[in-house]
Amino acid sequence: MTPARRLLPLVSGAVAVVLVSLVVAALPWLWETDPAASVLHVRYPERGVDPAALEALRAELDLPADPVRGALGWLGDVARGDLGTSWVSRAPVGPSVSGALGVSLTLAVAAVVVAAVTAVALLAPGVWQAARRGGTDTGRGSAVAASVLGAIPEIVLGAVLVAVVAVGAGLLPSTGFAGPANLVLPALALGLPAGGLLARMLSSATESALAEEWVRTWRSWGTPPATVAVGVARRAVATATPQIALLVVGLLGSAVAVEQLFGIPGVGTLALDAVLAQDLPVAQAAIMLLVVLGLALGGTGVLAHRALLGPAGAGGELPSGVPDASGRARSWAPWAAAGVLAAVVVAGLPRDASTTVPGRRLAPPSWSLPLGADAVGRDLWARIAHGALLTVGTAVAVTAVGLVIGLAVGVGRRSARAGAADVLNALPPVVVGLVVAAIAGPGLLGAAIAVAAVGWVPLAVHARTLAVEARASGYVRAAVLAGASPWRVARRHVLPAVVGPVVRHGLARVPHAALGIAALSFLGLGAAPDSPEWGAVLAASLAYVERAPWTILAPAVGLVLLAVVVALVRETRTSS
């Protein structure tokens, strides 16, 4: 690698930082409303139209003349170590943002520890079995368990944990961020679903590793299964390391709802509040710190990946890993699960989803309302059924778009360096959603665009990691030496090694995409609040998790069932 190529990631990172700061600086122009009006209403709610106050405030806010000058001026100030002054609080931005970032970093790291432990616990039995008996199957049971876990909305898990552990048993504090005891519940709420997702990623990597020739060699030598398992784990973790780094970054800015539930002053909430209040200096600082940190962590993930691969990766001598396709039969299970889901949906469609009946507020399940009623007395079965197509369809479309972009970007890349993908991943989807909503207006389409805009990144990184490994393997190098064109190498050799695991990863993200859209609906940036979209239904019912669990149960079970179907279809598809 030449020195110039070594500098490339730094340059592309810097370009990305400038671009993002331009977009953020352009927010006041993208928004329909005047930033001075927003800031005024944050400082002085219920004040109404007050032209004098607005004029005074506009003079006080040093709104730049145009976005370009705003961004450059801001970058210049940052270079001098000045992050500016908040428009809302008139206090220096630096301390508040760095404090919030510290809080979020602590929480994210704790959540990743939980996620790692969860993923290992889910995968260890399968790897152990495979290392002892041979084969590449890590087990369908763990796949389903991981998918179910990954499909539970963090906020629902958090609300249940607070109700049971903090309020019910009084074991841990319910709110605040004063000590390690405060960390446990939010870390579990964030970490368990992330652990499910991580296990899905690792199981793909594990199955590839188990298919590599050295495993057979080791086993034929009589190497103890424990040693084989550790070797496979190291190989799998190497592949998944960039994903783990992304997970930390993703948890940093995206935990807004959980932060609010637990009263944690994190950076996601800070960034969201700042964008909502149109407090440009704080928004700029929070978003840029997230981006820079995201780039750094993404880069660390790539470096760790390289270090874990060891000399094999550097020398371009990685073995090929194509999972063994035999040994798994087609299964009726996914069709049964899908059938249940479809039957529930079809049976619910003729029911009335829109009529509110105040007298049926939070009615428990009964013969006439088999799934109960929501807070304004609407039939939950009907709402779930009417929302199914909207929810699943949007999530599938978003994932498909993300998959195509992710594969194109990931396979086309030759090096594993950080780039635009890492920048986008560092941005909380909520913030991207706000920007999209500013341009396109709030709505389900805007939310879908926002989720797709960041959703392709983990897939691209996954594809990139696999592609780099594939390119380093012997047969690809042989093909290159034989004079194969880069296009042919990508299409015939790299793509086949990448598509399977990445598509599986993408499928695992369908429920995740549904959750992402739900999170935006929660903030008024997605589906209309009275829409039967599952996320909107969930958001409207969260306050009743204890009093009327059925209001949460219906959409949550829907999402979990979707994940189970996806997981089982995947298992069957990859074996056929």
Place this chain on the structure above:
Amino acid sequence: MIRFAAVLTLLALVLAGCFSGSGGVEGGVEGSEGTESRLRVGLSFPPTSGLSPYGNEATLATRLGVTEPLVTLAAGGPEPALATAWTQLSPTSWRFTLRPGVAFHDGSPLTPEAVVNSLTRAAAATPAPRALASLAEGRAPLTARPDGPDAVVVTTPVPDPVLPQRLASPELVVLAAGAYADPTRPSPVRAGTGPFVLTRVDGSTGAALDANPSSWRGPVAAPGIDARFLTDGAARTNALRAGELDVAEAIPASQVASITAPQRVVGVPLPRSVAVYLDQRSPVFADPGLRAAARAAIAPIDVAGTIYEGRADPAGGLFGPATPWAVAPGARPAHADTPPTPPTGQRIRLATYSDRAELPEIAAADADALRRAGFTVDVTVLESSAFEAQLGTGTFDAVIVSRSQQLDTGDPIGYLTSDFSCAGGYNWAGYCDPATDAVLATAAQTSDVEARRRAALEVEARVLAADAVVPHVTERARIGVGAGVTGVAEDPNEQVLVTQETRRG
């Protein structure tokens, strides 16, 4: 893998220094020895300017018993606080006699000069304090000068019969001279006069207060307060139920049922209406018949009984039980309803905000009722500042808002003027009737309380007859009170929460 876990653990240990401590917050379940009887109070919105009196968070400082104005509001009108008496010298000037022997938290005495300093600075603040905004109009809304060793004279540019009520605003509290180091955001830290001394503000997460040993109100029961700012209503409820808070303000109606003995929820009727404003500037609601159709569709919904679960009062009009003069038998003049025109699928955009958990549910119920009546309805729910910033831009045809009727001054005429006069700053109904304006203008000039109230009810009848607004409920303050906690103030003006009498156990 092991190395990786070790690195993570190390990272976690390093980062453990990042906890945002607010004294006593760690008293999660039991509370340690020294902080046992300190009060733990959960407030509903975070300060952004260190509890500065200029702006929204002024009420945080008065609710915590830190700052005090010259007078306070009680049901009947102004009552003595830092001023013991007041007289009107002329239509535009008033003399306030100061309470003797009061000291600020920094030890300096309450002098006429200190009062003049605070009032003059507040009057010069940009934007002008809400209570004075209607007096401002491009000039100083008031001037103050010392008058002898124990009094001040306050002069307004125009005759103002309700000046004492205006001075009850939390934005017009009196602070020690040391508070004004930054004149745009005065700091009440060790600068107030109330029963509690603010010692520290931890950004937007919490604040620490100690009892004021020399409070003019007498001995203070609690040794101090650990205040926390929790924006999420469910989080405040959870913390109260888990025993982490002694007092939690603004419990959402949906959470009240989950609070059981020994904790309890105190409901205080508020002068605050939750109502749908039908915008007459909208192409649909410009038609009085369609407004009447909307009213006929949504007015019968039992919002108080269902969505509020009986924890708010059904609206008989804009004013409710917090203003007893309005609900007295025979007080309200009758008004005639406009006959509705059946809608034929007209599209309207109905908006509200999410900060009050009940409003989105009301929006869902209203939207359904309007659809069944024949409208086509789009519902938008926004965060409150985004919502307020879009009000008046013509984006929405109807808005559901929770609206205070006293606006710091306890004066219904001020509220009606801002909401229903042609030039009103909060006139989301776009209602403009010169006859109504005339009633309001006359009432604003009278100091006869009865006459002002009669005028208020007349205007209420006029706007209801015009279907400018469809009231759903009048709100109650729902204060969560922990086990064994007594002496929590039940203030319908939401200006006082913790007092010298509040104690735990």
